[in-house]
Amino acid sequence: MKRFRAKWAPVRVKKTRQNKNRESGFDFIKAGKALALAALCLAFAGTARAETITVTIGKATFGPAAVSAHVGDVIVWDNKDIVAHTATARDKAWDVMIPAGKTARIAMKKAGTIEYYCRFHPNMVGKLTVVP
Numbered sequence: 001m002k003r004f005r006a007k008w009a010p011v012r013v014k015k016t017r018q019n020k021n022r023e024s025g026f027d028f029i030k031a032g033k034a035l036a037l038a039a040l041c042l043a044f045a046g047t048a049r050a051e052t053i054t055v056t057i058g059k060a061t062f063g064p065a066a067v068s069a070h071v072g073d074v075i076v077w078d079n080k081d082i083v084a085h086t087a088t089a090r091d092k093a094w095d096v097m098i099p100a101g102k103t104a105r106i107a108m109k110k111a112g113t114i115e116y117y118c119r120f121h122p123n124m125v126g127k128l129t130v131v132p
């Protein structure tokens with residue numbers, strides 16, 4: 001039994017050394033991966049509550065005209081028309097250009113009721129109700 005152990009001991013040492021070297025290499029990658037994962041989780045946690053709300057523009061109309069959102073949500077205007085439109089806040093807080101056939105987006109940064117319109121077609125109106 002003693003011989004058996006003596007024979008195995010050096011082999012084990014060698015293996016542990018090799019493993020240690022490998023482990024230190026893996027640890028680096030693992031640490032990097034863990035860090036990337038943590039960053040990803042943080043990014044998701046930060047946006048988890050944020051929703052994307054789409055307002056479709058067709059025939060020079062915002063649809064739906066009235067939308068409710070939370071602070072942090074993103075409003076996307078999807079312009080299906082062949083002419084450009086804008087989503088311009090009446091209080092001039094923002095002015096979003098939506099080219100023909102394109103989308104444009106803006107994040108709602110504060111609570112409140114915002115009435116908006118299209119600068120090119122002033123009868124195009126919409127309303128956003130943003131709650132905290």
Ligand SMILES: [Cu+2]
Pocket residue numbers: 060084085086118119120121124
């Ligand atoms: Cu317009």
